Amino acid sequence: MPLSIAARPAEREKFEKLMSEIRNLYTEWTEMGIPAEDARYILPNAAETKIVVTMNVRSLYNFFSLRCCSRAQWEIRALADKMLAEVKEVAPVLFEKAGPSCVTNGICTEGAMTCGRLAALQAKAAKG
Structure with missing residues (x-):
């Protein structure tokens, strides 16, 4: 969560509530068989991404x-x-x-x- 949101208790609470709702709906959709790549459309741009890189x-x-x-x-x-x-x-x-x-x-x-x-x-x- 960006510090600018985390530093404001009311906004942090709104953020956490919305992220929880999105996570629950994403889980519901994937469990009912909607492909993850389609269910992913509900995720915000700021969704956590895991990356693996190889660099010299x-x-x-x-x-x-x-x-x-x-x-x-x-x-x-x-x-x-x-x-x-x-x-x-x-x-x-x-x-x-x-x-x-x-x-x-x-x-x-x-x-x-x-x-x-x-x-x-x-x-x-x-x-x-």
């Missing part, structure tokens, strides 16, 4: 440079941050320079939408 080191570096960025959507950013922490545990030398491009390459690709992290890093480096 180069692909992981690219993924981390894009998805560890603070401008990335919060769910994928949280996943990327967790994945980065895990690969750094397993292969610290390989991934010591992995992360968002502003930190690892000194480049922000967000243009006017920058979060300001690169400028802060540059200012800190200039101070010594």
Whole structure:
């Protein structure tokens, strides 16, 4: 659940009630024989999705440079941050320079939408 909803008790309650109703109807439909791919149409866009990916080191570096960025959507950013922490545990030398491009390459690709992290890093480096 997004923090912006979870932080509001009344809205959180509405969200949980609606999700419960949707889950119950989805279960009812699939149990009566409606194919899951059809019953899935009742699910909201924010439905939890399980993913399995295979990436090599180069692909992981690219993924981390894009998805560890603070401008990335919060769910994928949280996943990327967790994945980065895990690969750094397993292969610290390989991934010591992995992360968002502003930190690892000194480049922000967000243009006017920058979060300001690169400028802060540059200012800190200039101070010594």
